[in-house]
Amino acid sequence: MPSQRQLAEQIIHQAIQARHREETAELDRCHALLTAGPGGAAGAQVVNRALLTTLLREVEHAWRRGWQPAELVRAARREHTARHGRLMVDAIAAQMRGYPTATVDQRWQSQLAALDARVWWEHDDHLVTVWGERQDLDRTGVIATVIELLHLLATLPAIELIGPTPGNARPAAATLPADLDQRMLDRVRALLAKAESTDFPEEADAYTAKAQALMARHRIDHALLVATTGKRDQPATRRVSVDNPYEAPKTLLLQVVAEANSCRAVWMKRFGFTTVVGFPTDLDSTELLFTSLLVQATRAMTQAKPSTDAYGRNTTRSFRQSFLTAYASRIGERLNEATDVVGREMAESAGAAQLLPVLAARDDEVRDVFEKQFPDLTHHATTISNREGWASGRAAADQASLHGREAVAPH
Template sequence: MGKNSRERHKAKRKAAEAAHRRRGAGKSGPDDPSSPFGEPHVPSQRRIAEQIIEQAIHAQHRQETAELARCRALLTTGPGGTTGIQVVNRALLACLLREVERAWRCGWQPAELARMARREHTAQHGRLMVDAIAAQMRGYSRATVDQRWQSQLSALDAQVWWEHDDHYVAARGEREGLDRAAMIAATIEVLHLLATLPQIESVGPMPGTTVSAEASPRADLDQRLITRVRALLAKAESTDFPEEADAFTAKAQELMARHRIDHSLLVARTGERDKPATRRVSIDNPYEAPKTLLLQVVAEANSCRAVWMKRFGFTTVVGFPADLESTELLFTSLLVQATRAMTQAKPGIDRNGRNTTRSFRQSFLTAYASRIGERLSSATEEVDREATASAGAAQLLPVLAARDDAVRAAFERQFPDLTQRATAVSNRAGWASGRAAADQASLHGRQPVAHE
């Protein structure tokens, strides 16, 4: 046997011994480069596709442009040719479904996920997110889906419209007018968004759980009262006379404040279990900060606490269910009134000839919110005084104090570390106009907006 042959045999023996030692140590498996028979393990196309997707998400997160482009190209062509394209399609949708479910377990709801996709990227990304939500919902019986979720799904029109999951990427691309490479890029961006969403407070049971009567929205705010309040607010929104708008809005707040007191006394007498809940209200650009301030003062007037989560574009409100309903109803109406008054007011030109529309409107809405807070607090305090006189301070005040304490405790548990940030006011004309509009159209200084 020649020298070269002896060296080859020696190398083979060493390789075999090394493989035997690995198997003896229990290291053989799907990722072991050597099978029990000495054959190399070849990952499946599906596993290769999943690995490339994971690498693409990590590259997106680390902003590694070259690596991200490489992964996108591999996903576009598919591992192994034509059959690999369908494998990639299936793997991408499966990843989307897993990440959607993870987001739900972290407290996110369907409408919030779709909104985040639109907010962070584009409307196309939002539609992609809705499709992923619809696909994930196929695994749940309607009986295990909370009514609030069903309402969101209906509003999103979340439904599976494509014929087969293997063809989803191509079908969505055709609808959007995007080629495969662009669809792959958008899908990776949505996956990265889902993978980086933080844990937030859950505001209801996720699909797949038993929906009990307690989990469903309670009729804390009497439907007849809701109808009356909405009618008053609709009149406030539609009238061209500021004094009428003021009267209608004040009356609506009075009705809701009286209901809060009556309901609190009823719960105290019956011993009914009642506890604070959480609701998230979307706040859209432009002028997010003063809009959030308006929601905050409305929440405080209705015995709720609110915090603005700026990155996500929503405000979390904590309070008892009836008070949350009152807060959202009144905020929605006041925002309509404020927007109408703001657009009717005419900003000027500064001494340098620059358009002051943005600073004017920012200051207008901030002043409006500040003054509305004063008016609502005054109206609520008047109702409280009358109720205390009629029901007796010894009976009513401990009940209201206990409920305030419960809301404060629930709020602080969710948001133990908050910062206060003042909303800047730089346009005196806008401030004066906004305050005047608040005095006339509906019900000082800087008001702090809570941030997480």
């Protein structure tokens, strides 16, 4: 005869399968069995332990399939509710106790701190119960929430593994002077903060152009330093969250900024993030510039007032969708124009014979890594339904354009 623990685990598995197959009656039966617990009150505690053990195991499996803490919480919130996200945070905190801090990657530690992932309960055996009390849920509601989260974890697709999983991180070997990169990023952040805070488009344009020029010069210097020192500098992968509303045009903006900084980007629509491949310093530049342009675009979009259509209907959504799409498209055009200018200047410079092959080789490395990770891509087309929004978006992009002699490095 199976033990109570084995029975509980079997029912949990059946509940996950029933939810996956959308078998409502079977799922309700499993919920009822888990709520009551085999053998009464003592059985309920057995179920609680089995639920937590299964939840922690599925969290670890998700990490091995490439998912990071912030991404798991984000997926729980998008697929279900904020309550599911809170349960995911607690499951992550419980699972992280088994890893010494020194073996956890710094990026993971930053995510855990941002999520405030900490163990606030006294005993794991009581977690399911006290969590339900904290969320004002009865036992039936708690069981349903846990099963929904387990189903999500079990069905998440494998994605690219970024950095070491917990327990496998090691101190990074020194490559190039990190303090130089940090000083550059601090200066860029300061310039972009000024661009975001000013109410004058021309002033914002000047600050943004200075920031992009600084990033472009740093990219060239960094590439030459790598080439002359012989140190290894390899493409990396990073995922950037893109939130609703208007995810598609926001993603388009990220894509054109990534391309301007010699990176490649692909959007994973279901989970709301874009994977960007490039060299680490270029990835930093892409994130910084995208965030700043998004702030500027959002401010310009909210200041522009859409009118009603011929039938008196509110056109705010179509206006803003078209606005952001046009904004991203125009930013891409301006970046390409700047790239062509810089490319011609570099081709005529004294150092072209040394620099251009270095930059071309780095582009080839990024392309090879990107194509290996994403051999099959589906292209997404964005439709425009509001002419006024399109015109306003292009005008705003012209005001925030990144012009200048060294706005963008060649790629």
